[in-house]
Structures are given as structure tokens and as C-alpha cells.
Amino acid sequence: MPLVVARVLLVLLVLLGLPGRAQHRYWDADYDSLRLVLNRQQTDTTRLRTLVHLLDLTRLDEARERRYALGFLDELLVLNQRVQAFEQAPYRVLRQGAGFWEQGNHNEQALEAVKKAIYLFDQVGRPVPRLLVEVAPLYNRLNQIEERYAFYRDKLAYYRIKGSKENIAACYLSIGGYYRRKGAYNQAISNFLRAAELFRHFDQHYYITELKVAGANYAEWGNSTKALHYLRQSVSLANRYALRGGYGVDAYTLRSISRLYLVQQDTAAARRYATLSLAVRGRASMNEQEDRAYGLVQSGLVLLAMKKGARALPILQEAQRLADSLHLTLMGRRQGEFELTAAWARYYTILGDDGRAEQLWQQAYQEARASKLSVLRKNYLHELSSFYDARNKPGQAQQYSRAYMALADSMSEAQGAYHLAQYEGERMENAQSEQIANLRQAQAVQAVHLHRRNQLLLGALLTIVVVSGLGGLVYWQLRRNKRTLRQLRQTQNQLIASEKWAFVGELSAGIAHELQNPLSFMKKFAEVSSAMLEDMPRQSASSDRLEQEIVAGLKQNLQEISQHGVRASSIIKDMLDHSRAGTGQRAPTNVNSLVEEYLRLAYQGLQSQDKSFRAELVTVLDPALPLVSLVPQDMGRVLLNLFTNAFHAVRQRQRQTDAPYQPTVSIHTRSLPDGTVEIRVGDNGTGMPESVRARVFEPFFTTKSVGEGTGLGLSLSVDIIKAHGGTLQLETQQGQGTEFIVGLPA
Structure with missing residues (x-):
């Protein structure tokens, strides 16, 4: 248990990227401990990071881990679809390759998919040394030894230019395996030791592995001293590595030591x-x-x-x-033959x-x-x-002895060719090193040019930012000026309207002063005369017919005089209301409360005139409506006028139809995205023909009967709404109803 806890803590340090040696132990993290850590993680990003780490350490040639890898890849692709943390094309192709590998009889498809995944990982600059090592068993199963060598040779040249030490180490490892199968132990061991030296800096497990492989090859080559040196060094390092949470001595190393002792005829040690x-x-x-x-x-x-x-x-x-x-065959995987x-x-x-x-x-x-x-x-x-x-059986013995000698000679010649190839390889390696140095020098020169270009681009970008900032400032100032100009024009219009209606008010006040007394006398005398006519004694049947007609005519004329006097007084009153529009003090007002108050007043006012009138009231008021700065008395006059018109319209339709009809007046309030507060007053009354709609906002225009309206209500409403910076729109359909739409800036 303490060892498991230590491994889990090490894994957590690696995943969290804390300072210290944990940052250099990425490739040494314990696979099983990582799986335990994954089971405890909940967030997408941490699970994704752990899944990538697990896949970097997975050995696809091992059946159990390959099955785990299929599940890990499926989850990784789903999580990355949501998080979009990295390019997932390499993992998608790797999933295809692992799937072919798992089927067991699709080695060619598996090989091509894994090679393509490695290519895609190269394009995004991600080292995948474990995956590179896993390609070799696929080539072995297909008996493509020379193709395997060509693949790793080309990859090695590419990674040396790119400077990817992790992938270079994997290529040396696999090229060493190729030379070992050919019996070229000198080249094989050289490549294994090159790989070990690189692995030593980032992957302790593979460092130990390559030391033991070098020792096993020395044993096959016949150098027991060197073989024991590297094998014992591998065992010593593995034991120390196990104390730090590593894997310990593996079976391959122990079998290699056993074979070495068997060659030395120390059967007791070999058996142990x-x-x-x-x-x-x-x-x-x-x-x-x-x-x-x-x-x-x-x-x-x-x-x-x-x-x-x-x-x-x-x-x-x-x-x-x-x-x-x-299904084990002579050509094993990485365990030897x-x-x-x-x-x-x-x-x-x-x-x-x-x-x-x-x-x-x-x-x-x-x-x-x-x-x-x-x-x-x-x-x-x-x-x-x-x-x-x-x-x-001397004939058969000589036959196989000659074949043995011929093969030994050819191997010796091949070994000589490999020696030459090694020499040429060193020359080629030196040439490549020189080429790499030249490339790096060219890259350094290019980096200087890029740095200068970046400085110029940065200067241009700063200039663009400054100009854009000035442009933004100018644009903001222009918008502010436009808004100020709009407010000034609105104020100017209000002042002009106020001056106009102030003049009208003064004129109306003078007219009212001059006409009010004569109108009062006219009304009074008309009323007195009507009363006197009512008090006259009843005419007998024998009375003059002409006299009776004259009396009746006088009564009718007196009533007309009284009605027109009342209408004249109403017109003077409305003109005075016009002159006072917009002169009150504005205050933040709850529009919903104002609507409810004046709707009640309008409805009660009409019911006081017609006790039998009933209408359905539909109110949909937005509770989140902001306060509006307005003159409550003026806006209340607008609402009262709109509500009264709506009630008159539905009452008129109710009187004109014999079919079942429910008079309905609806009021809706809402806040629009542009900050406007909207009030809709609708009815299902008679509607308006086009001729009426065109003139409905004109002063003194009315469709009501004489004495019922002055024609100044909607004209007064338009002026009040304009004084508040708002709009009044009309939507109507004859025979269907009318809706007035008031828009007020919040």
C-alpha cells in the first residue's frame, strides 16, 4: 500500500505540473496508478490531460493495455469535442489503427493507420516514442524486415533535423533490433547504447531496458564480460528504480542472464x-x-x-x-525469439x-x-x-556443415559491409550534422529577420490600434454629438411648441375672457326661456295651430343654443389644455400604475353615462418595465383619451350589430430591446376606413356626434407624446378593430 500511495502522489505531481523532479518524470509515470487517478477525476480538462498521458504510455502490443487504449481513445475524442483543447485528428487515426490491431488479422491496415497517426503527431510537434516503438512488432508480424528498417531510417533523419530527442531514441532502438536480426551485433549494440543514452534523460524505464538489451546482444556476440556488465547494471538500476515507484527487474533481463550462464555452462546459476x-x-x-x-x-x-x-x-x-x-511464433515481439x-x-x-x-x-x-x-x-x-x-550420416552432416560455413561467410561479409556502412553512416551522420548546423544557422538568421518583421508588424499594429482608438473616440464623440443634437432639436421643438401654444393660450385666454360671459348669458337665457315656455298654460284644442308650431320651434331652437354653447365652452377648454401641454414637471413614473389608474377612470366615466355598458378588459402589463421620465398629468390625459375612444368604438359596434358580440378593450405594456417602453391600446370595435385614418390626428376632426367630441383629443395626445420624445402609431382594420401604439423612451 505505501508503494501504491507513493506512485499515485508522483502521478499527481506530474499531472499538476508542479516544480521539481516531477516535471521530468512524465514518461516514468506508473500506468496503473494513472488509471486510478483517472477514475477519481471529474472535470473534462483534468480527465483529458490524464487520458493523453495514459495513451502516451500505452503499449499497444500488449492485449490488456490495447483494450484499455480503445476505451481511452473513445472518451478522449468525446471530451475534446466539447473542450477543443487540441487537434484530435492524430487520435482519431490512432483509434482506427488500434481497432485493426485488436481484430488480430488486419495487421496491414493497423500498420498503415499507426504510421499515419505518427505522421499527424509529427505535424503538431508532439513526441510519441512509445508509439514509434510499437510499430516494429507490426512490421515483424508482416515479415517486412527491410521495410521496417527503411521506415525508421527515414524517421531518424527527419527527427534529427527537428531535434526531437524522444523520437530519435525510439528510432535508434528499432534500428538496433534490425541489425541484431541480421547478426550485425556491432551496429546493433551501438544503436541500443545510443538509444539508452537518450532515454536516460527522460525515460528511466527504457534506459534500463536498452542497457539490458545491449547486454543480451553482447552475450549472443560472445562477449560475456560486457554482457554481464550491462545486464548487472540494468538489474542494479531496476532495483533502485523500483524503490522510487518504477517497475523493477523484468523477466527479459533475468532470462538473458540465464542464457549467458547457460553458455558458460553454469547450469545452477542459469536455472536460478x-x-x-x-x-x-x-x-x-x-x-x-x-x-x-x-x-x-x-x-x-x-x-x-x-x-x-x-x-x-x-x-x-x-x-x-x-x-x-x-499464437506465439519464432519471431516474437520484443521478447526475443x-x-x-x-x-x-x-x-x-x-x-x-x-x-x-x-x-x-x-x-x-x-x-x-x-x-x-x-x-x-x-x-x-x-x-x-x-x-x-x-x-x-556424413553426407547430410557435410551438407549442413557446408551450408553453415556459407552462411557464416556471408554473415561475415555482411558484417564487413555493415562496418563499411557504419563508416559511411558516420560520414553521412557528420554531413547531416553539418547540414543541421547550417539549417539552424539559417533558422537563426531567419529568426532575426522574423524578429525585425515582428517589430515592424508590432509597430504597425500599435499604429493601427492608436488610429483605431482615435477613430473610436471620434465615432463615440460623433454619436454623443448626434445624441446631443437630437436632444437639442427635441428641446427646440418643445420650446417652439410651448411658444406656439403659449401664444394660443394667451389668445385662448383672451377669447375665453371675452366669450365666456356672453356664452354664459346665452346659456342662461336659453335655459330661462325654455323654463318659461314649459310654464305656459296648456293650449286648448281650439288654439291656433300656428301658435303651437311656433312654441315648439322656439323650444327646439333654445335647446340648440344651449348645446352649441356647451360645445363652444369645451373647445375653449381643450384649447387651453393644448397651450399647457408639456409645461409640467417631469418625474420618474411607473407606467403600469398610470395605465391602471386611467383605465379605471375611463371605464367608470363611460358607465356613468350608460349604466348598461359592459366591456371585457384585457391587461397584460410587463412587471419588469423600467420607470419613465414624464409629466404624469399630461400622459394620463393621453391614456384617458385613448381608453375613452376605445370604449366609444366598442359601444358603437355593440349598438350596430345584432349578432353575439363581446366588447373587448386590451392594454399591453412591454420593454423593447432598444430601451423603448411600448403601450398598446386595442379594441375590437368598428375600426376606421382609410378616409378617417388619414385625418384622425388633425385638430378639430371628429367622427362623434355633435356635442360628444371636439376633435382635439388625438391632436392633443400627439403633441404631448412628441413633447416626451415618443411616437404614436395607429393600426386599424375596418369592421375588425383599432390599436394605438405609444412608444416612450425609458
Whole structure:
């Protein structure tokens, strides 16, 4: 448990990017601990960061981690669709490749998809050393050894120019594997050690791995001293690495030491290390079942070297069972060659079953030949030559001995060619280094030019910003001036209107003063005369008919005089109201309250004249309406006039129709996006024809009966609304209804 806690804490430090060594341990983070951290994370960004880290560490050649990777990639693509943290095309293609890989029989499609994903990662500058290493097993399964070498050679040249040390290390690793299969141990070990030196700076696990691989190759090359040096160094570093949360000694290293001791004929030590390799568990094992199969083969070979065939039999049988279930072949993955067929050949040789032993040695040789493994071909030719020589078959022994010598000579020539190639490679490497230096110098010169250009661009950008700022200031000042000018014109119009109506008021006041008394006398005398006529004695039937007609006419004339006197008084009163429009004091006013108050007054006023009148009132008032600066008495006069007109319209339609009809007056208030407060007063009355609509706002124009209206109500309303900087619009349809729309600036 303490080790698990330490690993989780290390992973958290890496993910959080805290100062210290954790920043340099990205590639050394523990895979299983990262998965535990992922399970505890909730936010999209932290989960996305952890998923990227897990995929950087995933070994697609291992079945369990490949299945995890498919789930991780699916979640990563969904999260990045929401967060848009990075370009997800490389991960989308990698998902396709992992899917082909998982199917098992689509190696070519998997290889092409993974190579394309690496190309896309290169384009965005993201190092993917683990993914580069995973390409090699796919090439191995397709038996494309030369194509594999060409791929890593080209990639190495590209990454050396780009300076991507992580990817360079992965290329050296895989190129070393190519040379090892060719039997060119000098070049193989050189590349493995180059890779180790680079891995040492960023990935402790692969640094240890390449040291052990170099040691294993020294052992195959016959240099036991160097082999033990690197293998023991690998074990020592792995033990220290395990104490810091690393993987510990892996099974491959232990098997390599066992093979080395077996070559030295120290079977006791060889058996001890073979047994230790079978005990390795966890991520230090690439695949526990696969590692076990390799370890069983090595244990069987040690027992066969000790001439203990009976004890080796159950071990080889279990190895065969695992090989069949895991589909293991001679050309393994990164575990080395799986020599189970050769182990069975040795077993039957010890058992004395020459026919079976011969068949298996021939099969082992054909497998090595098909896999293009020169080293094993040479070893198996030597075994076949010895096998036939021991059984007194000189012809066959000489045949395989000659083939062995020819292959050894060709390998020696190839080794010489590789030596030359290595020399040429060093020359090419020096030329490339010079080319890279020249490129970097050119890049430095270009950087200077870019720096100067950026300075010029920055100066131009600052100039544009300053000019834009001045333009914005001018634009803001222009808008402010326009607004001020608009307010001045509004004020000017209000002053002109006030002056006009002040003059009208003075004139009206003079007229009212001069006419009020005569009008009062006219009304009074008309009323007295009407009363006197009413008090006259009733005329008898014999009275003069002409006299009766004269009396009736006098009564009618007196009523007309009284009515026109009342209308004249109303006109004078409305003219005085016009003269006072806009002269009151403005105050922030709740429009909804004003509407409710004057709607009630208008409705009650009409009901006082006609007790039978009823109408449906529909009010939809916006509760979020802002306060409006206005003269409440003036705006109340406007609303009262609009409500009264609406009630008169619905009452007129009610009187004109015999069909079922519900008089309805609706009032809506709302705040528009431009800051305007809108009041809509609608009715379902008679509506207006076009001839009436064209003149409805003219002073003294009315459609009401004589004595019911002066024709100044809407004219007065327009002036009041304009004085407040608002608008009054009309929408009407004859026979359907009318709606007045008042707009006031909040």
C-alpha cells in the first residue's frame, strides 16, 4: 500500500505540473496508478490531460493495455469535442489503427493507420516514442524486415533535423533490433547504447531496458564480460528504480542472464535466473502469460542442458499450451525469439527419438529461414550438422556443415559491409550534422529577420490600434454629438411648441375672457326661456295651430343654443389644455400604475353615462418595465383619451350589430430591446376606413356626434407624446378593430 500511495502522489505531481523532479518524470509515470487517478477525476480538462498521458504510455502490443487504449481513445475524442483543447485528428487515426490491431488479422491496415497517426503527431510537434516503438512488432508480424528498417531510417533523419530527442531514441532502438536480426551485433549494440543514452534523460524505464538489451546482444556476440556488465547494471538500476515507484527487474533481463550462464555452462546459476524470470509480475512483465511461456522455454532448455529430460517434459508441455493459446511464433515481439521448436528437438534428441528430433530440427531451421533470422539459421544449421555427424550420416552432416560455413561467410561479409556502412553512416551522420548546423544557422538568421518583421508588424499594429482608438473616440464623440443634437432639436421643438401654444393660450385666454360671459348669458337665457315656455298654460284644442308650431320651434331652437354653447365652452377648454401641454414637471413614473389608474377612470366615466355598458378588459402589463421620465398629468390625459375612444368604438359596434358580440378593450405594456417602453391600446370595435385614418390626428376632426367630441383629443395626445420624445402609431382594420401604439423612451 505505501508503494501504491507513493506512485499515485508522483502521478499527481506530474499531472499538476508542479516544480521539481516531477516535471521530468512524465514518461516514468506508473500506468496503473494513472488509471486510478483517472477514475477519481471529474472535470473534462483534468480527465483529458490524464487520458493523453495514459495513451502516451500505452503499449499497444500488449492485449490488456490495447483494450484499455480503445476505451481511452473513445472518451478522449468525446471530451475534446466539447473542450477543443487540441487537434484530435492524430487520435482519431490512432483509434482506427488500434481497432485493426485488436481484430488480430488486419495487421496491414493497423500498420498503415499507426504510421499515419505518427505522421499527424509529427505535424503538431508532439513526441510519441512509445508509439514509434510499437510499430516494429507490426512490421515483424508482416515479415517486412527491410521495410521496417527503411521506415525508421527515414524517421531518424527527419527527427534529427527537428531535434526531437524522444523520437530519435525510439528510432535508434528499432534500428538496433534490425541489425541484431541480421547478426550485425556491432551496429546493433551501438544503436541500443545510443538509444539508452537518450532515454536516460527522460525515460528511466527504457534506459534500463536498452542497457539490458545491449547486454543480451553482447552475450549472443560472445562477449560475456560486457554482457554481464550491462545486464548487472540494468538489474542494479531496476532495483533502485523500483524503490522510487518504477517497475523493477523484468523477466527479459533475468532470462538473458540465464542464457549467458547457460553458455558458460553454469547450469545452477542459469536455472536460478530462469526460475526468477517466472516469478515476475505486474507491468515489469510485458504480458504475464507471454512472459511465462518464454520463461518456461528457458527453464526447459536449462533442464535439457542438465540432461533432465523427464523434468523438462511438463515444463515444455505447459509452454506449448501457452504458445498455442497466445499464437506465439519464432519471431516474437520484443521478447526475443521464441525457440520452443528447438527446445522440443533437444528433448527428443536426449530421449533418443531420432526421427522426431530430426523432424523438429528441420522445422526449427525452416522457421528461422522464413523469419529471415540469420543468427538462428546459422545456429540451427550447426545443430543439424552435429546431429547428423553424431548418427554417422556424413553426407547430410557435410551438407549442413557446408551450408553453415556459407552462411557464416556471408554473415561475415555482411558484417564487413555493415562496418563499411557504419563508416559511411558516420560520414553521412557528420554531413547531416553539418547540414543541421547550417539549417539552424539559417533558422537563426531567419529568426532575426522574423524578429525585425515582428517589430515592424508590432509597430504597425500599435499604429493601427492608436488610429483605431482615435477613430473610436471620434465615432463615440460623433454619436454623443448626434445624441446631443437630437436632444437639442427635441428641446427646440418643445420650446417652439410651448411658444406656439403659449401664444394660443394667451389668445385662448383672451377669447375665453371675452366669450365666456356672453356664452354664459346665452346659456342662461336659453335655459330661462325654455323654463318659461314649459310654464305656459296648456293650449286648448281650439288654439291656433300656428301658435303651437311656433312654441315648439322656439323650444327646439333654445335647446340648440344651449348645446352649441356647451360645445363652444369645451373647445375653449381643450384649447387651453393644448397651450399647457408639456409645461409640467417631469418625474420618474411607473407606467403600469398610470395605465391602471386611467383605465379605471375611463371605464367608470363611460358607465356613468350608460349604466348598461359592459366591456371585457384585457391587461397584460410587463412587471419588469423600467420607470419613465414624464409629466404624469399630461400622459394620463393621453391614456384617458385613448381608453375613452376605445370604449366609444366598442359601444358603437355593440349598438350596430345584432349578432353575439363581446366588447373587448386590451392594454399591453412591454420593454423593447432598444430601451423603448411600448403601450398598446386595442379594441375590437368598428375600426376606421382609410378616409378617417388619414385625418384622425388633425385638430378639430371628429367622427362623434355633435356635442360628444371636439376633435382635439388625438391632436392633443400627439403633441404631448412628441413633447416626451415618443411616437404614436395607429393600426386599424375596418369592421375588425383599432390599436394605438405609444412608444416612450425609458
